[in-house]
Amino acid sequence: MSLKQCHIGLSVSGHDPAIAIIDEKGEVAFAEATERFVQQKRAWGILPDHPEHIRSILPKYIDNNSEIFIAKTWLSSKRELPLNVSGGFMFEDNDIKWLLGLQSYSFNEAGNNIRHLYGDKVKKDECFDHHLTHAVNASYSAPFSNALCLVIDGEGEVGAASLYRLESRRLKRIWRSWGPGSLGSYYGLLTKLCGFDWRVGEEWKVMGLAAYGKFDISILDNLKKLVQVKNGKLFFPPSKEVLDLLVELRKSGREHNEDIMKASDLAFNGQLAYSYFLDQILKSIQLESDENLILTGGCALNSAYNGTIIKNHNFKNIHVPSAPADDGNAVGAALLSWMKYNQTNKIPSGDGSPYLGTDIRDNLTKKKRQAILKHHSFSRVESCIADSGYQVAQLLYQGKIIGIMRGRAEFGPRALGNRSILADPSRLNCKEYINSRVKGREDYRPFAPVVFEKDIKRFFDYNLPSPYMSYTLPWKEDFLKKIPGVVHHDNTGRLQTINKERNPWLSSVLNEFEALGKLPVLLNTSFNVMGKPIIHSVEDAMAVLTTTGLDGLLIDDLLIVK
Amino acid sequence: MSENRNANKSHKAFVYINDIKTAMEISMDNHFGPPRMKQHLLEIDAQSNLDLSTLILIVENALFFMSGERHAILKQRILRIIGPAKKRKWDYIIEEAISESISNLSATKQIDLIADFTYPIYRNATQRLLGISPENPQIFEYWVPKLQELLEPLLPLRTLGKMEEAFKSLLQEVKRNRNTNTDMKKNEFIPLIDDLIKNPIKNFTDDDYYAVILVLYGASLNISQTLGNILFQLLKAPEEIKKMASNPKWVNRNLERLIKSAGSAPYVHRVSSDDARYGDYKIKKNDNVLLDLPQIHTGGCPFQQLDWGEEKIGRNDHLAFGRGIHYCVGAGFARHLMERAIVMLFVEYPDLVIVEQTLDIVENNPIVALNSLKCKLNE
């Protein structure tokens, strides 16, 4: 499977580094965030071509005849810019300095490890506009060829929002926002005010906590003043005003060591204000009804907001890619390199599969497999090539909590069945049990349901396919009591929808589970423990199995039960 | 001249840049920052028994040593008051200062264009612009030029100690005798110091503002010196060129060229934050990089015979005011002052000639300037 042309995208933001490979046909051959390999959340300051990571990937794609093209996800090192277009008041000065330093380091140094390994096989080293790499990545997996494509993140080359039009798979920028106004920075600030740490991506915690809060007009009004949206573009008010607002907002906030629920109203209204800002942007950009929308950039991870778009706006279809944040840009940059080489501005069309990372079959060597079979001390270890779906469904039916590590790893932050922990959501207390005994995290954090695409309307109010868990939707009332494990405090669920074609194995589990007389809904949470990225190696998975309350584990076809 | 400087300070990494292309690039490259003078003084202050608090205050408020947000905000504020866009607010100050000096000239038979013309114009105009009126002008005037010496890297301790004392009293002088003109006429220019104190900047104290204006006043001495050098060149020029010096359009067209060839600042000092390679220059992290302006602009000597052939020079084609984020805040004011002073002088006295043959050049001072420029009216 060696490639003649190997376009390697490197995500060089200084956080969330990732590597992607595009083959000569313009298809993604591989994509993976570096955090998985190094097992450090967001992999701050680590190069996307980490020397050991690339040695575990590239030899599969590169031989003596290969030509390598390196593509980076920024046009410039932001520290070099004399103009301050960075996060503004939302971050402390020393945070900004640190962020710029890491971006500059990654931007300047990334690629050297590939060059060290492959020398003059590297033919080119190119840099691409940050928001464009977001937009290209998202357009590649979009199931349509015409759309408005909105990029919203913490920061781009000159600002934190860009609007593109995708027409016959060709992108053209309509506008971009300049200056420090940024919804990514806003959410980072909200995270901090709620007593969480944006540095390790605890925005999730705010989103989860929001369900416990109540509407408070004075908090909301103050939050709304933090960002101004004019014609879709984002602005911050003068810093003096912001400082006054922060004094007020801190009163509803929480220190890191205080009771989490203290910040619930702030989280609720913070999410509400965020929705208000994004609604304004969407209203200003949609000129015609019946338009498709592609939403990407780090802010597209706000599944709670994404789920409200279908209700409040008039878009025909919505697409959020599996990796909308800066890891995904590696794919965008590599595609742009491929497009440049092939002299086309038409973005290739991908099949939408998020399973683009390391294949566990490459990691579970014969030797490791035999060692497990021979030396284990579990009650049951067996190879079940033919019926692993049935076996897992049986265990789930019995109330077991099973870790799954099959096929290729997902690209993006969500576990979508290949690096997941599955459970039966109908069991009382399963949420609390998994949170405390398996993942070691706060007991209010929600879990996601897996349902068949055909069943969306049965369970939810809106018919919105969600193959990458991009949307949170309200459950129909009938089911709230039946599957408590996947109903959040506000009666919503961040669903993953599957079908037989794209998810044959997970579909077989769900089918078998239903055949046992259960509702066809599974609890799916990422296979990791709190504070760590999703597992990467066989050893990572075994460590979680042996150090937590997890009941069993399926690695490829090797079923291990405690 | 540059060779001497070179030899003197070769004990630490000093790189002298002699070509304009590299010098321009370095000026625009933010890997090169101002010398870390504050740090340097703080270390001496801590390690010796010298109290350098005044010098540290001065350095903290000298734009050419500042960087980052504090630099940007101060610079922006100053430009909003004395920048070229506010020319219509302050240009009468210049007109009045020049007229006064010219009327004083007519009374003198023997004229020293430095002592009788360029210096008083600089002093009167800049003091009004900034809001300074010293009680002891003579002592004040003696010490102000020494401000320029602070630009010299690695001064001996003894000198620093002396300067500390001197600047303490200079600062007192500026404070005590601030021009608090209460019955200001409408439309009259509000001096920089009054504006700063009335509309304070976050994290700046009144002491900071006094240091700011003192530094600006000292730095502005370059106006007098550069104007003196320009007048020297015009007086030395062939008759047909000298004749043009009373023509406002000609002066306007040729101003940048005159400034380039006559600038009195000897170098721009930068410190490299990284290893770098510029053409033939190998620069190491923390190297002192000196842009040798006389070398860059005139091949080493601003007092040589100029080639007056056609040469079009724009505002960005020379480094007399620096370039990049440390571009001189007084450039607009200085330009206008020099332009008007040249024209008004030669309109009034088209027949000025230099009387002395030997040049009276400032020695032992990091400046390229004349002590005096004796002239007479050619009758």
Place this chain on the structure above:
Amino acid sequence: MNNLKENDIIEFVRLKIVERTDIDIDDITEESSLEEIGLGSLDVVLISGEIEDEFKVEVDPMMMFESKTLKEVASRVIASK
């Protein structure tokens, strides 16, 4: 907008500067530089965005810093078209 004219851009930027400062429009000429006018970097950034929207171009952020005068900014904007 195919026939981008230097003067249109200069006029536009002059107006934008007046909106952000207390400077008379007559005191801002094509020879004025953004920096010398006393614009802060945030002003320059926001004006850059407005130039992009008005003239449907993409402005290189470095350019606003390197170009000293309004005239130079205008000619760089045209060149980037």
